[in-house]
Amino acid sequence: MIRPALTQDASRIAEIENAYIACTWGGAAIKAAIQNPDYIFFVYIAADILAGYGSLRMIGTEAEVNNIAVDKAFRKRGIANEILQSLLSAAKSAGADTFFLEVSVQNAAAIGLYQKHGFKQIAVRKDYYAKGEDAAVMKLSV
Numbered sequence: 497m498i499r500p501a502l503t504q505d506a507s508r509i510a511e512i513e514n515a516y517i518a519c520t521w522g523g524a525a526i527k528a529a530i531q532n533p534d535y536i537f538f539v540y541i542a543a544d545i546l547a548g549y550g551s552l553r554m555i556g557t558e559a560e561v562n563n564i565a566v567d568k569a570f571r572k573r574g575i576a577n578e579i580l581q582s583l584l585s586a587a588k589s590a591g592a593d594t595f596f597l598e599v600s601v602q603n604a605a606a607i608g609l610y611q612k613h614g615f616k617q618i619a620v621r622k623d624y625y626a627k628g629e630d631a632a633v634m635k636l637s638v
């Protein structure tokens with residue numbers, strides 16, 4: 497089940513983030529994003545467990561997808577797919593017509609997910625991540 501994130505979800509989201517994401521926000525920034533009306537922030541609940549989350553920021557008619565992550569125990573069953581679909585739909589309803597994101601060029605799973613939803617690579621940002629990894633900049637126009 498997908499629902500909007502609540503501030504009390506922040507610590508569990510931070511736990512998932514710490515385990516899997518290279519550039520972490522941390523609990524305070526997550527809480528601030530959940531409370532910020534410019535952000536659309538969803539969580540996926542599976543059997544009462546917060547199994548994954550995703551967020552994006554609205555900037556006029558553009559939206560920047562921040563992070564999508566799913567706990568390893570819950571992967572490969574379509575959860576990220578549902579989270580991204582929900583984010584895109586909510587952002588479109590809020591007036592977004594163009595989506596951007598950055599993802600490590602080495603993150604085949606995430607690139608596959610974004611391509612499946614129509615994102616195309618438009619640029620590469622060299623040394624974007626702390627460990628010197630390049631980022632693919634991806635764009636979707638709807």
Ligand SMILES: CC(C)(COP(=O)(O)OP(=O)(O)OC[C@H]1O[C@@H](n2cnc3c(N)ncnc32)[C@H](O)[C@@H]1OP(=O)(O)O)[C@@H](O)C(=O)NCCC(=O)NCCS
Pocket residue numbers: 516517562563564565566567570571572573574575576577578599603604605606608609610612
């Ligand atoms: C990327 C991630 C969110 C995918 O979560 P998931 O719930 O397992 O993904 P889904 O089951 O919904 O799969 C959706 C699509 O993603 C792609 N995908 C998922 N895992 C993949 C993998 N290991 N290799 C290649 N493509 C993959 C596929 O296109 C898949 O569609 P398909 O099942 O029709 O092939 C998950 O691997 C994750 O949390 N990774 C760590 C965090 C991260 O890197 N986030 C993205 C950058 S911010």
